Amino acid sequence: MENSAIFLLQSLAAIHLTMTLFMYLVAVVIILIYPLYLYLTKPLNRIKRHGDLGYFFGTPELAGKHRDQQIERLKRIRMKGDLPPVYPNGWYCIAESPQLAPKQILPVVVFGEQLSLIRSEDGSAHLIDSYCPHLGANFNVGGRVVDNNCVQCPFHGWVFSAESGSCTRIPYNDGTIPEQARVTVWPVVERNKHIYVWFDADGSAPEWEIPVIEDILNGQWTYKGRTEHEVACHVQEIPENGADIAHLGYLHLAGAPVGNDVIRIDLSDRFPSITHQWDGNWNPSTKDKHMSKMHLEQVMKFHGFEIPLSSSKLDAIQIGPGIVHMHLDFGNLGKGIVLHHVTPEEPLFQRARFVMYSNLPRWFAKFFMLSEANQFERDVYVWSNKRYVKNPLLVKNDGPIGKHRRWYSQFYSDSSPRLLPDGSLSNRAKSALEW
Ligand code: FES
Ligand SMILES: [Fe+2]
Structure with missing residues (x-):
């Protein structure tokens, strides 16, 4: 009798201890996982200011006021090239x-x-x-x-x-x-939940409209995050990237784990463990002359094996000089759009804003936006330091860069402001309502 009472007490104590340990374990797991859950589902808001990306001053890196002074100096000595007008219509x-x-x-x-x-x-x-x-x-x-x-x-x-x-x-x-x-x-x-200004160097009224994306306005696609980058280059350099097919298999070959910093990416490694395989083409629209389309198919591979959920088919519709609607289709996972905007704030200073609306899972949307930012930022390193080359040395398989330039030239007119050698403009940008 006595023994069975002791046994019962011991069993109760053991159950109590097990329960307590289990509760602690659950609490620890929740404490560890909850912040991760919050991080994965919070919309991305990635902002990179002028000077955050794209400048390299050797080793050791410059810091503080020395860095700021060197960025100013780079701006002075930057070779600009024979630039097109700086504010397209x-x-x-x-x-x-x-x-x-x-x-x-x-x-x-x-x-x-x-x-x-x-x-x-x-x-x-x-x-x-x-x-x-x-x-x-x-x-x-x-x-x-x-x-x-x-x-x-x-x-x-x-x-x-x-x-x-x-x-x-x-x-x-x-x-x-x-x-x-x-x-x-x-x-x-x-x-589409954005505000736009019309500019025309001859004071003409808007010649075309920005397409309405119904799924944004009716709430089928919800806000999934944004990125914002300041880029020191001519506005045309950024959309021209879509026609530059050859750089996809080079600057953008290595997957996100190697980062965005072109100085640290080993470009000689043609077989990094995670790669992006790209296949793309670019063509002007036959219907609307202010529009063009880049079709891009992309898949990520790990040591040659396709990574699940990593393949995507994109149609990037360029609408005029500074807007791209990138339509995303991830099959069963969902659909959406990334609105790409490039706005010339100064002759060689662009603000690039990417905003996603979709019905994709929030964690997946975030992963996509981060990967896209990672690839875009590699271009920022190049754009913020390059000169514009009016007559590039193009070879076979470079992609339709010349064709893109002819298409883009429709946004310039004789009165479009040009950057003069002394840094001033040939004429100020005027509101189309000021004529
Ligand atoms: S300066 Fe604006 S009211 Fe006088
Ligand atoms: Fe690029």
């Missing part, structure tokens, strides 16, 4: 819609101009020159959105309509409002 992305809240003024730099992007109280977006015609204050610094869609200057309180550009109120003036009291308005459109 077309629509350019200036913001993602969620970045602009009602009553907000968002500073925008595009075509070398300082502009102010405004969201009215009722939600419409407007873009105006930032400098007040009265005494020159900058609306981006202290300006306010008032009277629904107007901007009030912080200096003397004048109020301008961001829709028409005209001055609607001078609070301390009881005479008439001078005729010249107006700000320049730029044509904008909000589409």
Whole structure:
């Protein structure tokens, strides 16, 4: 009797101990796995500023102010080449819609101009020159959105309509409002949860529209992350990459594990353990002359064996000089789009924004965006240091680079601003509504 009581107590103690250990184990697993789960499912927001990528000053690397000074020096001694005009005609992305809240003024730099992007109280977006015609204050610094869609200057309180550009109120003036009291308005459109400005060097109205992506607007495809890169090159260099087929099997051959830094990637290793195998072609659209298509098939291999879920077929539709809609199809896993935008902020300074909307699993979308950024950043190393070559030495299998240039030249006109040897522009970029 006594023995069985002891046995029972021992059994209960053992069960209690096992349960406690099990609970601890579950807690440890949750603590370890939960952050990983959060990381994998949180949309990517990868931002690389000018100087983060693409500059190398030998070993040991420069740091702090020395690095900044050397980047300035590189800019001075950079050989630019015989550049095409610097601001092609077309629509350019200036913001993602969620970045602009009602009553907000968002500073925008595009075509070398300082502009102010405004969201009215009722939600419409407007873009105006930032400098007040009265005494020159900058609306981006202290300006306010008032009277629904107007901007009030912080200096003397004048109020301008961001829709028409005209001055609607001078609070301390009881005479008439001078005729010249107006700000320049730029044509904008909000589409696919992005805001675009139209630029045309001859002041022509928009000649084509940005296609609507219904699956973004009806919520079938949801936001899956973004990347943003500042790149120091001519705007044309970035889309031209799509027609440069030969570089895919070289700069982009090695898989993501070797990283984005071309200085550290061993380009002589033709058989890295993880490789990207590419097959692509580029052609202008026969229907819409401002459009072209790059079809790309890609698969990742590990020591020659295909990695599951790594193959993709992409159609990258270029729409004008600065927009690409990259349609993704991963079969059963889902579909989606990456909206690629390249916007010239200065003659040799581009902002590249990639945003994904899809019904792909969040972890997979993140993996895709990170891999794409990794490959894109290798190009950034090249773009931010190269010169533009007007007559490249093309050989067989280089890809249709010449054809792409002829196609892209439709976005330039005789009045397109050119970069002069002294660093100034042949003519300023003007709003198409200023003519
Ligand atoms: S400078 Fe803008 S109101 Fe005077
Ligand atoms: Fe590339």
